[in-house]
Amino acid sequence: MLLIKSMADKENKLKPNTSSLEISTFSDQIPANNYSLSSIFDMPTCETEKGSSLSLIETMFSSHPITTPSTFDLLQPPPPAVPLLVPSQIVNKIPSSEIVNTPNSSSISSSSTEAAANDDQLQPNTQTVDDDDQHKNKKQLKPKKKNQKRQREPRFAFMTKSEVDHLDDGFRWRKYGQKAVKNSPFPRSYYRCTTATCGVKKRVERSSEDTSIVVTTYEGIHTHPCPITPRSCIGILSETTAYGGSIGGLGGNGGGSSLFIPQFHYQALQQQPTYFQTPTLPMNFISTCDSSLYSSQERRFSPSTSSSSSLARDHGLLQDMVPSQMRRDPKQEVAFSLSTLSMKSQS
């Protein structure tokens, strides 16, 4: 699971060279039942340039309980990546029990089969039914087998502090539904990746407790490159990850938060099962902080910013993960664990 919180307001816009961005991404072993992450983690606080202090993780999912742990069980938090990629200061805050490798965890690519295998209620012939087929069957043949549960892709939830609900993450989404959320004045929107072969979906809803927080839940893995690849992303990405086949992303524009969570290189998922196929997480994440300065369309053609190019010159794991300026500022902490993204990519 990834959780991200960013601070952005109109007066304190996120810029690549500023450190007003607060990020906390991590993975955990998902409890079997509903849970509130705020009760699991005691994250440190950090200060923005404006001096405001807030917890990196305040009320993660306290109002958004995850009720489908089976999908999250698919996440694989690999131990090797955590100590290398997560600042120890942050790691120490995360109970080790929460980041241990999960025996039941599996890869994304193998999630469908393993999920089915782990789900005794699933019948064997349901394992290969994908979303599209489900939809077709839904229209053609209403009756479903009783024990046939809808198979869900792994989900990744992000929390961002944003004024805009639908954050631009570089991918193109088509809204296909909207529902009122119980006990919340804000509706939940359903989006689907517009790429024909890509079945990634995402839900966007605003927290009822903190209306400034937008909860974005991604479901599935993109099987294609990002159609709108920010130059700044390319600037700091290794060649193998420049496409940023992603689990999910957030990117603000129009004065909202400006985040971009790079995703797996879609090829990496298929070919190279290595944790370190994903060191681009915070890189993209941070490199596109300036997206508020231009629209997503413009961003497609915008030249690399000086900051991103400077970031591109940074090498090494930590350098790759954290902008130099942010690294220098002890107040600005970036906590992340690629373990969530580190899933076996055997196919």
Place this chain on the structure above:
DNA sequence: CGTTTTTGACCCGCGC
């Protein structure tokens, strides 16, 4: 005119 959004209806799972 193609694409996206809106929105009411429908399906499905689950709890009672």
Place this chain on the structure above:
DNA sequence: GCGCGGGTCAAAAACG
């Protein structure tokens, strides 16, 4: 069995 809530469909409307 029924009601509720989450999720999805698809026609119509809106948009660029």
